[in-house]
Structure formats: structure tokens, C-alpha cells
Amino acid sequence: MTDDCIFCSIVAGDVPARTVYETDAVLAFLDANPLAPGHTLVIPKSHAARIEDLETDLAAAVFEAVADLTPRVQDAVDADAATVGINDGEAAGQEVPHVHAHVIPRFDDDGGAPIHAVAGDRPDLDSDDLDALADSIADATSA
Ligand code: AMP
Ligand code: ZN
Numbered sequence: 001m002t003d004d005c006i007f008c009s010i011v012a013g014d015v016p017a018r019t020v021y022e023t024d025a026v027l028a029f030l031d032a033n034p035l036a037p038g039h040t041l042v043i044p045k046s047h048a049a050r051i052e053d054l055e056t057d058l059a060a061a062v063f064e065a066v067a068d069l070t071p072r073v074q075d076a077v078d079a080d081a082a083t084v085g086i087n088d089g090e091a092a093g094q095e096v097p098h099v100h101a102h103v104i105p106r107f108d109d110d111g112g113a114p115i116h117a118v119a120g121d122r123p124d125l126d127s128d129d130l131d132a133l134a135d136s137i138a139d140a141t142s143a
Pocket of ligand 1: 030041093
């Protein structure tokens with residue numbers, strides 16, 4: 001619990017929310033400014049600002065909830081698909097510094113875009129660049 005965190009305040013019951021799902025570790029509620037009907041946020045109940053701050057068990061619990069919830073949310077609003085995503089850090093658009101996965105119902109011809117539309121200009125990377133990037137990420141993840 002972090003006193004000045006709006007999502008911790010929701011978990012504590014100090015700020016109202018339209019809760020749609022709850023486990024010991026995870027809470028899901030409707031987004032207050034939805035991008036589509038049924039737009040749902042899935043959060044760990046304990047405060048973690050960024051994905052990197054999530055303990056392994058909690059990360060698993062959040063994704064388990066997302067996997068469980070996504071088809072149910074779609075069914076509830078008769079959606080054709082869903083976009084699921086996390087803005088991880090300010091530069092990616094994260095406004096509330098408590099990890100939350102967005103489950104956004106999508107509809108045929110809803111005028112939206114795929115997740116490929118969220119980044120800026122595409123980088124111009126040749127095959128050597130991609131090899132070097134793969135190596136450096138593999139090195140970073142082999143610790
Ligand atoms: P992000 O930009 O990924 O940090 O998204 C934050 C999301 O939280 C936005 O979609 C807001 O509409 C939503 N939000 C902020 N405050 C509340 C709240 N009190 N209850 C429900 N959703 C909220
Ligand atoms: Zn918090």
C-alpha cells in the first residue's frame with residue numbers, strides 16, 4: 001500500500017471502483033475513462049510501479065487473471081476481439097504508477113488500430129543490427 005497511489009486506494013476500499021474480478025493477489029475493475037465498453041484494468045493488489053518491480057508469483061497471478069478475464073470481458077460486451085497491453089513507464093504512456101494491464105474489447109470496424117500503432121517511427125535496422133540486438137538482449141536475460 002502506497003498512500004498517494006490511486007490504485008492502492010481502490011484496493012483499500014478508500015476510492016470506489018466497479019470491481020469485476022478479485023483474487024487474493026489481483027483486482028480487476030472497469031476503467032473510469034473507457035476506450036471501449038468493458039475496458040477493464042487488472043492490477044496486483046500490492047503496490048508495484050513497474051513490471052520489473054513485480055515478484056515472480058505476482059507477475060504470474062496478474063497474467064493468470066488477464067488470461068482468465070479477457071474472454072469473459074469479451075463475452076460480456078459481445079466483442080469480436082481484445083487488445084491487451086501494459087504501458088510500462090512514462091515514456092510508454094503510463095500515467096498511474098501502479099502496474100495495470102488494460103483489457104480493451106475490440107469490435108469489427110471499431111476504427112481502432114493494432115498494437116503496432118503505439119510506437120513512433122519504425123527504426124531502420126538491417127540484419128546485422130538485428131543480430132546485435134538479439135545478442136545484447138540474450139546477454140541481458142541470461143543472468
Ligand atoms: P495508464 O495510462 O496506462 O497509466 O492508464 C491509466 C488508466 O487508469 C486510464 O485509462 C484511466 O482512465 C484509468 N484510471 C485512472 N484513475 C482511475 C480510477 N480511479 N478508476 C478507474 N480507472 C482509473
Ligand atoms: Zn499502488
